[in-house]
Amino acid sequence: MLRFTNCRLCDNGELIQQDLYVDKVSGKIVSKPSDSEYVQTIDLKGKIIAPGYIDIQNNGIYGLNFSALNAQSSPDEIARFKAFYKDFYAKVLPVYKRTRSRLMADSLGAHVEGPFINLKKKGCHPVETFVDANATSFDSIYGAQNLLENVTIVTAAPEIPGVMEEIPRLLENPNVVFSLGHTTSDHATGLEAISRGASMVTHLYNAMPQPHHRETGVVGLVTEPQAGQNTPYFGLICDGVHVAPSMCVLAFRANPDKCVLVTDAMHLIGLPDGTYKWDKQRIVKTGPSLYLEGTSTLAGAATDLADCVKNLVKWANIPLAQAVKTATNNAADSLRISHKGYLNEGCDADLVVLDDAGDVLQVYKLGVPVAQRDPVECVTLSSGDVIP
Incomplete structure (x- = not known):
């Protein structure tokens, strides 16, 4: 399980301070895991996480x-x-x-x-x-x-x-x-x-x-x-x-x-x-x-x-x-699709991490980091542990 914390979720035209969870096996966004699951946690230090961009016209x-x-x-x-x-x-x-x-x-x-x-x-x-x-x-x-x-x-x-x-x-x-x-x-x-x-x-x-x-x-x-x-x-x-x-x-x-x-x-x-x-x-x-x-x-x-x-x-x-x-x-x-373009539970975890200026700092594909301009800090904890 992957947990993004200390972040703002960008979805539906709004920013919400909330953690985001990703099942690393399926590559899908999920709800909060049970206490028995071990979680790799990424502290985004206040940055923005948004659905991956979709370009419907690209040559x-x-x-x-x-x-x-x-x-x-x-x-x-x-x-x-x-x-x-x-x-x-x-x-x-x-x-x-x-x-x-x-x-x-x-x-x-x-x-x-x-x-x-x-x-x-x-x-x-x-x-x-x-x-x-x-x-x-x-x-x-x-x-x-x-x-x-x-x-x-x-x-x-x-x-x-x-x-x-x-x-x-x-x-x-x-x-x-x-x-x-x-x-x-x-x-x-x-x-x-x-x-x-x-x-x-x-x-x-x-x-x-x-x-x-x-x-x-x-x-x-x-x-x-x-x-x-x-x-x-x-x-x-x-x-x-x-x-x-x-x-x-x-x-x-x-x-x-x-x-x-x-x-x-x-x-x-x-x-x-x-x-x-x-x-x-x-x-x-x-x-x-x-x-x-x-x-x-x-x-x-x-x-x-x-x-x-x-x-x-x-x-x-x-x-x-x-x-x-x-x-x-x-x-x-x-495109009438629901599995991408949102941060809803069940959506593919195609994600971009942004700063407040809209610059793309990190890119995740099905929960896997594929590009980054900022270093990613990860720790592994049980889901019940507290992030300092």
Whole structure:
């Protein structure tokens, strides 16, 4: 048994002074053990412990491009997926099956962003991969088995012929979320997609019409009265490049319970500034900014999720716990999962230890320490002993 003491639990947008217990065998969060159990105790000296962050839109890290992985690549290296070539889906998606690793980030399934997206809002996606759902089907592109086992989020434009009709059938699989993105959809079309089961908007503001006071487009769905409790979750890239700080604050305050911070990070995150080849194109990295060479087209991001959380704290002037909620509780809720993203009994003990500034000091995977910037002090006691 593992006990974290002298700590503040960060969950549901609040900080609570309370111990946290982890069963080291199952890797699950548990209630207080019996007096007969021996407990390894970690004194966090007043620091914050939160659920591990969940990034629902991530394309790679430190040179590892998730789109270029194959069946021989380790699933434990994978966190999320965005595919670019329709002929890759059948052989690549099985790599992204849902995993539960002891040491590395889990894959919660693939986030497939395309090929059913709008040419006019293509971003950096290669146009040769785009298709109409009338000409084919989601099953034929992704593979029926992949949709059942390996795909978690499908981003598509509802105005593409055939997509709207595919939404209810796609969502017969309870593990799949349909997200609106890379779209020219007006508000009415977006609302119809919500009525058919769409429950998310991919990287709000980016690759979609900007809201007008009489035609709010997809952005207006986040507070749509007709949607009631079904207002969509929305990914928000708080890097200060994709979205201006004031617009991040506007979106968060509009619907904080549905705001999900994402990175949209490319494989260039963590690498030095410079120009890098990416498929048939080249990307210029300058700090957190990535652009297709010779253009003003953004090519993903290079800011990690912890920095996005800290940015939201600063820009919105909110407590850290409220910002952490957008990268943990809200992210889990958007995927309709309950075994991660919370500190509830029975949840996986994927944990981050934070200081008051939101810096990540330690990372635990199923209760096992996998990364740390601060030393960990452990003692072994029976659960009835008192920690000085």
